[in-house]
Amino acid sequence: MKINFRETKSIITKSNIPQIDFVINPYTGCQHGCIYCYAEFMIRFTNHKGDKWGEFLDIKQFELEKIKPQKYNGKRILLSSVTDPYLPLEKKYQNTRKILERLVGTNAEITILTKSKLVVRDIDLFKKFKNIEVGISISTLNEQFARILERGASKPSDRFAAIKEIYENGIQTYIFISPFFPEITDYKGIIGETLDYTDNFSFENLNFRPHNIPRIMNVIRENYPEFLSKYKEIQRDRSYWDFLEEDIKSYCENMKLNYKIEFHHGGFSKS
Ligand code: SF4
Numbered sequence: 001m002k003i004n005f006r007e008t009k010s011i012i013t014k015s016n017i018p019q020i021d022f023v024i025n026p027y028t029g030c031q032h033g034c035i036y037c038y039a040e041f042m043i044r045f046t047n048h049k050g051d052k053w054g055e056f057l058d059i060k061q062f063e064l065e066k067i068k069p070q071k072y073n074g075k076r077i078l079l080s081s082v083t084d085p086y087l088p089l090e091k092k093y094q095n096t097r098k099i100l101e102r103l104v105g106t107n108a109e110i111t112i113l114t115k116s117k118l119v120v121r122d123i124d125l126f127k128k129f130k131n132i133e134v135g136i137s138i139s140t141l142n143e144q145f146a147r148i149l150e151r152g153a154s155k156p157s158d159r160f161a162a163i164k165e166i167y168e169n170g171i172q173t174y175i176f177i178s179p180f181f182p183e184i185t186d187y188k189g190i191i192g193e194t195l196d197y198t199d200n201f202s203f204e205n206l207n208f209r210p211h212n213i214p215r216i217m218n219v220i221r222e223n224y225p226e227f228l229s230k231y232k233e234i235q236r237d238r239s240y241w242d243f244l245e246e247d248i249k250s251y252c253e254n255m256k257l258n259y260k261i262e263f264h265h266g267g268f269s270k271s
Helices: 039-045 095-103 117-126 143-149 156-168 187-194 213-223 225-236 239-255
Strands: 002-007 012-014 022-024 056-061 076-079 109-114 132-138 172-180 200-205 258-262
Touching: 076 095, 095 117, 109 117, 117 132, 117 156, 132 156, 143 156, 143 213, 156 172, 156 187, 172 187, 187 239, 200 239, 213 225, 225 239, 239 258
Parallel strands: 002 056, 022 076, 076 109, 109 132, 132 172, 172 200, 200 258
Antiparallel strands: 012 022
16 A cells, blocks of 8 residues: 655535535545445546555645634535545544544534444544434445455444444434445345444445446456346446336335435435
């Protein structure tokens, strides 16, 4: 892992994600190195030409005093959109923790999204916010397959244990079932595993992008060859997602869940 330290003027930046006013990305790059990651375009924007996604990390350096909690009152802030706030190196550098400590007292709505069990470290801090929700994203219950998809992230069972602990500490939780892998993502199983700790679920489809298509197809070929032709078909024909959306809707309504479906062709977005 290539580590750099980079000065950044503003650690809280305006967002163009629907319903999110600001985003905080404490790092550039992501140690989780998910094969489908939509944030890989950051390589182009951050002077990392030639580097591989998942193999570099810039530790952002910033002035904590510049963070003014009241500035964000009434706004919605997401941690994070193009990295994970609880990467393994967060243990050492603590950028996420320092930012949250500084934000205590804000009336902003804070949304945390992670694939890491390290998130439980900050339960003491979460309790100090008036309006905070903490969620995990997950694609599969299959731990071996998750290791292939998201090599640096916590295993699904550890993510579930983390969300349970967060819920038991009285913090609002949610599950982001994303990206949805056709024929593989067992969304009913994921809901079943987590229903005791949240009733908030959102869903995002797998986005085929030129940079991730070869990796996704290779992984499917090697692990689920029986679905390969289906994946090729879904790439061409969107009707699979329309059908799935109806299926999810009717299931969630029967179960009386709060849910949001974000099936789109665009970039990262969080409900
Ligand atoms: S955790 Fe998120 S930002 Fe990091 S590699 Fe995975 S999808 Fe990308």
